Amino acid sequence: GAGVSQSPSNKVTEKGKDVELRCDPISGHTALYWYRQSLGQGLEFLIYFQGNSAPDKSGLPSDRFSAERTGGSVSTLTIQRTQQEDSAVYLCASSIPGLDYNEQFFGPGTRLTVL
Protein backbone atom coordinates (compact mmCIF):
# COMPACT_ATOMS: atom_id res chain seq x y z
CA GLY A 1 0.00 0.00 0.00
CA ALA A 2 0.93 3.66 -0.06
CA GLY A 3 3.46 4.96 2.40
CA VAL A 4 3.46 8.20 4.36
CA SER A 5 3.20 11.15 2.05
CA GLN A 6 4.07 14.76 2.72
CA SER A 7 3.42 17.93 0.83
CA PRO A 8 4.87 20.08 -0.43
CA SER A 9 8.22 18.40 -0.93
CA ASN A 10 9.91 21.78 -0.98
CA LYS A 11 8.76 25.13 0.33
CA VAL A 12 10.57 28.42 0.04
CA THR A 13 9.10 31.31 1.96
CA GLU A 14 10.02 34.74 3.15
CA LYS A 15 10.75 35.55 6.74
CA GLY A 16 7.58 36.48 8.58
CA LYS A 17 5.20 34.48 6.39
CA ASP A 18 3.09 31.58 7.64
CA VAL A 19 3.50 28.09 6.20
CA GLU A 20 1.48 24.89 6.37
CA LEU A 21 3.01 21.46 5.95
CA ARG A 22 0.84 18.44 5.34
CA CYS A 23 1.23 14.80 6.27
CA ASP A 24 -0.88 11.89 5.05
CA PRO A 25 -0.15 8.85 7.21
CA ILE A 26 -0.51 5.24 6.20
CA SER A 27 -4.15 4.25 6.28
CA GLY A 28 -5.09 2.78 9.65
CA HIS A 29 -2.10 4.19 11.50
CA THR A 30 -3.51 5.94 14.52
CA ALA A 31 -0.23 7.37 15.81
CA LEU A 32 1.43 10.24 13.97
CA TYR A 33 4.68 12.03 14.74
CA TRP A 34 6.38 15.17 13.48
CA TYR A 35 10.14 15.52 13.60
CA ARG A 36 12.49 18.22 12.39
CA GLN A 37 15.90 17.65 10.84
CA SER A 38 18.22 20.64 10.79
CA LEU A 39 21.95 21.11 10.46
CA GLY A 40 22.42 22.55 13.88
CA GLN A 41 20.03 20.38 15.89
CA GLY A 42 19.95 17.04 14.12
CA LEU A 43 16.71 15.06 14.24
CA GLU A 44 14.31 16.35 16.88
CA PHE A 45 10.86 15.25 17.97
CA LEU A 46 8.20 17.93 17.67
CA ILE A 47 4.77 16.49 18.45
CA TYR A 48 2.90 13.19 18.71
CA PHE A 49 -0.74 12.49 17.90
CA GLN A 50 -2.81 9.55 19.00
CA GLY A 51 -5.96 9.82 16.96
CA ASN A 52 -6.84 13.50 16.87
CA SER A 53 -5.37 14.40 20.22
CA ALA A 54 -1.79 15.38 20.94
CA PRO A 55 -0.65 13.96 24.26
CA ASP A 56 2.90 15.16 23.73
CA LYS A 57 3.70 18.56 22.28
CA SER A 58 6.91 18.92 24.21
CA GLY A 59 9.13 19.27 21.16
CA LEU A 60 7.43 22.28 19.60
CA PRO A 61 10.13 24.95 19.77
CA SER A 62 7.89 27.97 20.24
CA ASP A 63 4.28 29.11 20.20
CA ARG A 64 4.72 29.94 16.52
CA PHE A 65 4.48 26.21 15.89
CA SER A 66 1.18 24.36 16.02
CA ALA A 67 -0.24 21.18 14.60
CA GLU A 68 -3.59 19.57 14.22
CA ARG A 69 -4.95 16.30 13.03
CA THR A 70 -8.43 15.72 11.72
CA GLY A 71 -10.41 12.54 11.20
CA GLY A 72 -7.57 10.58 12.72
CA SER A 73 -5.75 10.90 9.44
CA VAL A 74 -4.21 13.96 7.82
CA SER A 75 -2.09 16.26 9.94
CA THR A 76 -1.02 19.82 9.31
CA LEU A 77 1.97 21.50 10.91
CA THR A 78 1.70 25.28 10.85
CA ILE A 79 4.55 27.67 11.42
CA GLN A 80 3.56 31.28 11.90
CA ARG A 81 5.81 34.26 11.28
CA THR A 82 8.61 32.04 9.99
CA GLN A 83 12.17 32.77 10.96
CA GLN A 84 15.39 31.73 9.24
CA GLU A 85 16.13 29.26 12.02
CA ASP A 86 12.96 27.39 11.04
CA SER A 87 14.71 26.25 7.85
CA ALA A 88 14.89 22.48 8.08
CA VAL A 89 13.45 19.26 6.75
CA TYR A 90 10.20 18.42 8.49
CA LEU A 91 9.54 14.68 8.69
CA CYS A 92 6.31 12.95 9.47
CA ALA A 93 5.98 9.36 10.65
CA SER A 94 3.08 7.10 11.45
CA SER A 95 2.61 3.85 13.31
CA ILE A 96 0.07 1.51 14.85
CA PRO A 97 0.53 1.61 18.61
CA GLY A 98 0.15 -1.68 20.39
CA LEU A 99 1.48 -3.73 23.22
CA ASP A 100 4.96 -3.75 21.76
CA TYR A 101 6.78 -0.93 20.13
CA ASN A 102 5.60 -0.53 16.58
CA GLU A 103 7.75 0.68 13.77
CA GLN A 104 7.39 4.27 12.73
CA PHE A 105 7.21 4.69 8.99
CA PHE A 106 8.64 7.96 7.75
CA GLY A 107 7.59 10.14 4.88
CA PRO A 108 10.08 11.78 2.50
CA GLY A 109 9.90 15.09 4.33
CA THR A 110 9.23 18.71 3.45
CA ARG A 111 12.28 20.88 2.98
CA LEU A 112 11.50 24.36 4.27
CA THR A 113 13.73 27.26 3.37
CA VAL A 114 13.08 30.64 4.99
CA LEU A 115 14.75 33.50 3.20
Next chain:
Amino acid sequence: AQSVTQPDIHITVSEGASLELRCNYSYGATPYLFWYVQSPGQGLQLLLKYFSGDTLVQGIKGFEAEFKRSQSSFNLRKPSVHWSDAAEYFCAVGIKAAGNKLTFGGGTRVLVKP
Protein backbone atom coordinates in the same frame (compact mmCIF):
# COMPACT_ATOMS: atom_id res chain seq x y z
CA ALA B 1 15.75 12.30 29.83
CA GLN B 2 17.11 9.81 27.39
CA SER B 3 19.96 10.67 25.03
CA VAL B 4 21.79 8.99 22.19
CA THR B 5 25.40 9.52 21.17
CA GLN B 6 26.99 8.54 17.90
CA PRO B 7 30.65 9.36 18.40
CA ASP B 8 31.65 9.20 14.73
CA ILE B 9 30.34 11.98 12.52
CA HIS B 10 31.96 10.60 9.37
CA ILE B 11 33.36 7.21 8.46
CA THR B 12 35.09 6.28 5.21
CA VAL B 13 35.30 2.62 4.32
CA SER B 14 36.47 0.74 1.25
CA GLU B 15 33.97 -1.32 -0.68
CA GLY B 16 34.08 -4.89 0.56
CA ALA B 17 35.50 -3.92 3.93
CA SER B 18 33.63 -4.32 7.19
CA LEU B 19 31.78 -1.48 8.84
CA GLU B 20 30.94 -0.75 12.46
CA LEU B 21 28.98 2.26 13.62
CA ARG B 22 28.90 3.09 17.29
CA CYS B 23 25.89 4.10 19.32
CA ASN B 24 25.63 4.75 23.05
CA TYR B 25 22.45 5.64 24.86
CA SER B 26 21.55 7.02 28.22
CA TYR B 27 18.35 5.86 29.87
CA GLY B 28 17.39 4.41 33.22
CA ALA B 29 15.98 1.19 31.84
CA THR B 30 16.36 -0.76 28.65
CA PRO B 31 14.79 1.28 25.90
CA TYR B 32 13.68 0.23 22.50
CA LEU B 33 16.62 0.68 20.14
CA PHE B 34 16.66 1.33 16.43
CA TRP B 35 18.96 1.98 13.53
CA TYR B 36 17.68 3.99 10.59
CA VAL B 37 19.36 4.78 7.29
CA GLN B 38 18.83 7.91 5.24
CA SER B 39 20.08 7.99 1.67
CA PRO B 40 20.54 11.37 -0.02
CA GLY B 41 17.19 13.02 -0.59
CA GLN B 42 15.32 10.11 0.95
CA GLY B 43 13.34 9.59 4.09
CA LEU B 44 14.37 7.37 6.96
CA GLN B 45 14.29 3.63 6.50
CA LEU B 46 14.38 1.23 9.43
CA LEU B 47 17.34 -1.16 9.30
CA LEU B 48 16.66 -3.07 12.50
CA LYS B 49 15.26 -2.83 15.99
CA TYR B 50 15.79 -4.29 19.43
CA PHE B 51 13.06 -4.73 22.02
CA SER B 52 14.16 -7.66 24.14
CA GLY B 53 15.53 -11.17 23.89
CA ASP B 54 18.52 -12.10 21.76
CA THR B 55 20.99 -9.26 21.96
CA LEU B 56 22.22 -9.79 18.39
CA VAL B 57 19.60 -8.64 15.93
CA GLN B 58 19.58 -9.02 12.19
CA GLY B 59 18.22 -6.39 9.88
CA ILE B 60 17.78 -5.64 6.25
CA LYS B 61 20.56 -5.15 3.71
CA GLY B 62 22.89 -7.48 5.60
CA PHE B 63 23.17 -5.31 8.70
CA GLU B 64 23.23 -6.55 12.27
CA ALA B 65 23.49 -4.86 15.65
CA GLU B 66 24.43 -6.01 19.11
CA PHE B 67 22.87 -4.69 22.30
CA LYS B 68 25.27 -4.56 25.23
CA ARG B 69 23.52 -3.53 28.41
CA SER B 70 26.74 -3.20 30.41
CA GLN B 71 28.08 -0.69 27.92
CA SER B 72 24.76 0.98 27.08
CA SER B 73 25.65 0.41 23.46
CA PHE B 74 23.91 -0.74 20.31
CA ASN B 75 26.55 -0.86 17.59
CA LEU B 76 25.69 -1.53 13.98
CA ARG B 77 27.82 -3.79 11.81
CA LYS B 78 28.06 -5.05 8.27
CA PRO B 79 30.68 -7.60 7.23
CA SER B 80 31.15 -6.37 3.66
CA VAL B 81 30.10 -2.92 2.54
CA HIS B 82 28.63 -2.18 -0.87
CA TRP B 83 28.82 1.19 -2.62
CA SER B 84 25.07 1.53 -2.14
CA ASP B 85 25.58 1.60 1.63
CA ALA B 86 26.86 5.16 1.38
CA ALA B 87 24.31 7.08 3.42
CA GLU B 88 23.71 8.62 6.81
CA TYR B 89 22.90 6.29 9.67
CA PHE B 90 20.94 7.21 12.75
CA CYS B 91 20.67 5.36 16.02
CA ALA B 92 17.48 6.05 17.98
CA VAL B 93 15.88 5.28 21.29
CA GLY B 94 12.15 4.89 21.82
CA ILE B 95 10.43 5.07 25.17
CA LYS B 96 7.01 3.45 25.37
CA ALA B 97 6.01 5.56 28.35
CA ALA B 98 6.77 8.64 26.27
CA GLY B 99 4.37 7.78 23.49
CA ASN B 100 7.08 5.89 21.65
CA LYS B 101 8.60 9.11 20.36
CA LEU B 102 12.12 8.63 19.09
CA THR B 103 15.25 10.33 20.34
CA PHE B 104 17.94 10.26 17.68
CA GLY B 105 21.70 10.38 17.76
CA GLY B 106 23.50 12.94 15.66
CA GLY B 107 24.06 10.52 12.81
CA THR B 108 27.11 9.01 11.14
CA ARG B 109 27.74 9.70 7.49
CA VAL B 110 29.32 6.76 5.69
CA LEU B 111 31.37 7.22 2.56
CA VAL B 112 32.30 4.13 0.53
CA LYS B 113 35.50 4.20 -1.50
CA PRO B 114 35.71 2.04 -4.62
